[in-house]
Each structure stands twice: as C-alpha cells, then as structure tokens.
Amino acid sequence: MGAHTTGRDVRELAHAAQVRELTAAGVLQDPAWRAAFAAVPRHVFVPYFWTGRGAGHERLWGEDPDPERRARWLRGVYTDAPLATRLRDGELLSSSSQPSLMAKMLEALEVRDGDDVLEIGAGTGYNAALLCHRLGDDHVTTVDLDEEITESARAHLARIGYRPTVVTGDGARGCSSRAPFDRILVTCTLPLIPPAWLGQCRPGARILAPLSTGLIALTVRDADFAEGRFLHTPAYFVPLRGATAAAPPSAAAQEALPYELVENERFQFMLILSAGALHPREGLDLWRREGRPGRERFGVTVTPEGQWSWLDDPQGPYVWPLGEAASV
Template sequence: MAADTAGQELDRVAAEARAELVREIEASGAFAADPAWRAAFAEVPRHLFVPYYYVTGTAGYERRWGGHPDPAARERWVRGAYEDTPLATRIRDGELLSSSSQPSLMALMLAALDVEDGHRVLEIGAGTGYNAALLAYRLGDDKVTTVDLDPEITEAARRHLEAAGFRPVVVTGDGARGVPEHAPYDRIIATCTLHSVPPAWLGQCRPGGRILTPFATGLAALTVRDAAHAEGRFLATPAYFVPLRGGHGPEREPPHLAGLPRRARDSDRFRFLLALTRGSLDPEEAHALWEREGMPPRERYGLTVADGRGWAWLDDPEGPYVWPLPEEG
C-alpha cells in the first residue's frame, strides 16, 4: 500500500512538472509553427524515457535515477526530467556519450518538420525514444520509424517506448543508409549533426517531402525534389548535436582563431560560418566575408544537394558565395 501511495505521489509530481514544462515551451514560441505539438508534450511522459540521467556536481557527474530508495531523491529525479534542458544519459570514463535533447529545441524541430496526418516519418538517431514517442503520439505508431547504430541505444529506446505505451518501428542500423524497407517517407528528421547529406535519404523521401537535419551548428530544412535533388535554408536557431555515428564524413580539427577580433571569436554567427565553410575558407577569409556581409544570421544560409554533389551557400544557391560539402566517405 505504501509503495502504491509513493507511486501515485510520483505520478502527481510528474504531471505537475510536465504541465510546467509545456507552459515553458509554449512561452518560448517553439510551438508557434505548429501548435498541435502541445498536446504531445503534455501527454508523453518524459521521465519514462530517462530512468536515470546525470547532472554536473562538485565531484563530476551525479547520477539521478527513479529507483533511488530515498523519496526526496526520486522526486529530484522526476522534476529534473521535466526541466527544459538536455539530460546526459550515457557517460563513460567521465566523457559524455549521449543525451536527451532540450525539450524546447525538440518542439521547435518537430514544428518545423511540418507534418500532416498520414505522413510517414523516419528519425535518424533513436536516443532515449522520447522524440519517437512524440511523433507516434501525433501520427500513430505505424507511421514512425527510428534508427540508431548502437544496439544498446535501440534496445533501451524500445523498452522506454513500450513502458510509455508506444510501439513505432525501432531499427538497429547505420542512419546514413536510412531504412529502405519502410520507405518511402514524407519526412526525415535527424537528431545528430552531419558533414554531408546522405544520398539514401533523398532516395527514401517522397518528392515534395522534407528533411530536417542538424548541420554545422544549425538546422537545415530541405525540400526534396526527387531522388537526386534537395534544397533549403537554415532555421534561425542554433543547434549543437553529437555527430552521426558510422564514420561518414571526415572529422576535422577546430580552426585556430588567434589574431581575429574578439567580436568574431565570441560570435555564434561567426562560428556557424566557420563550421559551414570548413575546408573551403580559412578563418581570415571567413572573417572578411562575415564583416562584408553584415554578420549574416543563419537563415541567410542554405544547402543544395544535386546529382551526388552538395554545397552550402549564402543568400542564393547560384550566387557568388557557395562552398562544396565533403564527399560521402
């Protein structure tokens, strides 16, 4: 009886914290492009997808978990699960390996995905399963496929989804290859950053479909014309995600910024330009362009993929400022 009472109290705290999170997300404007996502965030229990997570403490990372014998510790766990912040979910030797994304950023991305009833969605990067649950709540289990390279991640995501009452398709595999057996998709959303847009995604997305993916330190929203062509601009918001696992695309050393003015070194907009043009412009060239063009925001940039080639651009895909994307490795 005591255990039942404790469980009911935790459920009450979770519902209260979830309602507060939804109010915060709404106040941030993240639902503005598609208010229907509010219901998903109000109903899907995030704490079931993070049975434990880590917060930074004085002695490194502190583990919070729902099975803690202390009721106060369990309450801290469940309230923390509904803070509008990323949650570290996998740590190895003091290094962060994976996390659950900030809910307001997830909401913004889902709203920008521009889904409609009946759409089929492929998610690249299963994470905890929370994002797949939000998609499944909105569209239905049979419309959602999520893929991740790590079998431990997909097993945990599947377990979390089932605990929350959702059963989308969860696949263990290389996200760069997509999931052809469940194609075609109307939308593809990635939760990991890329060096180039995998051709398989275009081939598995219907003409007129949308691909939303982290790229450099932004979010690119591409419209697919056909299996070889896609194009679109970046959203205004910054976005920092772990790279797509699987060895696709080169890893590069961060650029050296010594000698550049402090306002450039400290500018998120300038660092975005550096990330987008790495391999094409050195920091001095990027800085000259950035100053000349009035420190352009992310939404002035875009990506084009055409016949196996890709390039980033400023203002116009056929204009004077275009930079080739790395070849697929």
C-alpha cells in the same frame, strides 16, 4: 504540497508545468504538438541521466532511495535542457534533447496527417513517442546504431503504449525496408547529407537535420537533388555515430581575429559550414561585408556530383563544398 501528494502526483505536476512553460515561450504554437507534449511524459524516457559533478559524472535516478536525489532527478527531467543519458568511457553516446528545441524541430518538420516519418537517432524514444501521438505508430520509424539504445527506447515507448518501428542499424543508410518517407528528422549532427536518404524520400519530402551548428531544412525533388535553407535556430547535437562533425578552425588559425568574433556563435557557424574553404580572416571580411548574416541566409544543395553550402543564392558568388578537410 498536500500531505497525501504522491510521487506520481509530483511528476504529473512537473510535466504539466513544463508544457505550460513551453507554450508560454511560444515554441508550441501548433495545438497538435501541444497535445503531444501534454500526453507524453518525459520522465518515462529518462529514468536516469548523468550530470557533471566535480571531476566526474553523477548519475541521478528516479528510483533512488534518497528523496533529495530523486527530487533533483525530477527537477532535471523537467528543466528545459538536454540530458546525458548514455556514457561510455566518459564519452557521450546519447542524450535527451532540450524539449524547446525538440518542439521547434517538430513544428519545423511541417508534418501532415498520414505522413511517414523516419527519425535518425532513436535516443531515449521520447521524440518518437511525440511523433506517434501526432501521426500514429504505423507512420513512425526510428533508427539507431547501438542495440542497447534501441532496446531501451523500445521499452520506454511500450511502457506508455507506443509501438513504432524501432530499427538497429546505420542511420546514414536510412531504412529502405520502410521507405518511402515524407519526412526525415535527424537528431545528430552531420558532416554531409547521406545520399541514400534522398532515394528513400517521396518527391517533395522534407529533411530536417543538424549541420554545422544549425538546422538545415531540405526539400527533396528526387533521388538526385535536394536543396533548402537553414532555420535561424542554433542547434548542438551529438555527431552521427561513425561520422565526425565538422570542427571549427584551430585556435592558431583564428588568433588574428578579434576575441568577440572567436566567441561569436553565428560567425563560427559560417566558418564550420564553409569547412575550411575560407581562412578565418577571409571569412571575417566576408561576414562583415555581407552585414553579419545569420543562419537563415545560408543554405545547402545536394546532388550526385557533390554537396555545397551557400550564402543567399545557390548560384551566387559565395558557394563552398561541404565536408572538405580544413585547409587552415
């Protein structure tokens, strides 16, 4: 670094390096999203974050008087990793998602010029800023249950000139006052797809949401029906506030399984998705018989009568109700 390099210069260099890294990794193939990531600096949205250290948590802050700690903050912000941005009594309430996963989700959202997008989970506002750059403020609505989170996101967005609609409310209810939407992007893990969302979508809309430990991409036919498959990408998010994400079967239920499959995240994805409808041993037999299927072979159907996950074919032999309590 030159003798006259400023803090702003260092931040800009770190930002540019991250965009290059994401591009080289192949997750920013669309030039429009590459331009959005280049235009929106992550450090504005993560003025501080928490990192695990010993028995507790350490707060790293961009305005820390200690230059070494400021440098650690900046390295963390521009590392391709999720960051804990809000804790309450040791519980993670909100985070800034891993940038490479955000890029994959935004590309998979398949937005078109003029699309209206609803984001569930405002977080820091970073994702909304990327959407605003791509689509314009008027086409972006972001919702979060916690007023502290929405106020903070609104302030971060305004700092660099973005003013989408930021709503404090229950994301499971969507945002009827801003409907209809062409796309719904969800940044928290769900146990089920909230039925209200379908009624707030235009026919043909796309919903991209974390479910189990994957990302389901649903096409909405109308207010009563949506269906789609999972992307191959793993995804781990904070659960939707007020909802409990499906948990894997207990260790006792899995004790007869080979250790390597207890630790196999693709196998665990299937067990969590089937929500206890399969005993782990039965699930293992099925998984092996079907060639150890990855996430992309599974899908979800949403109707007023219920919601189902399935393997390969929604009308096939392997169909399980979503959201049932574990029976093992």
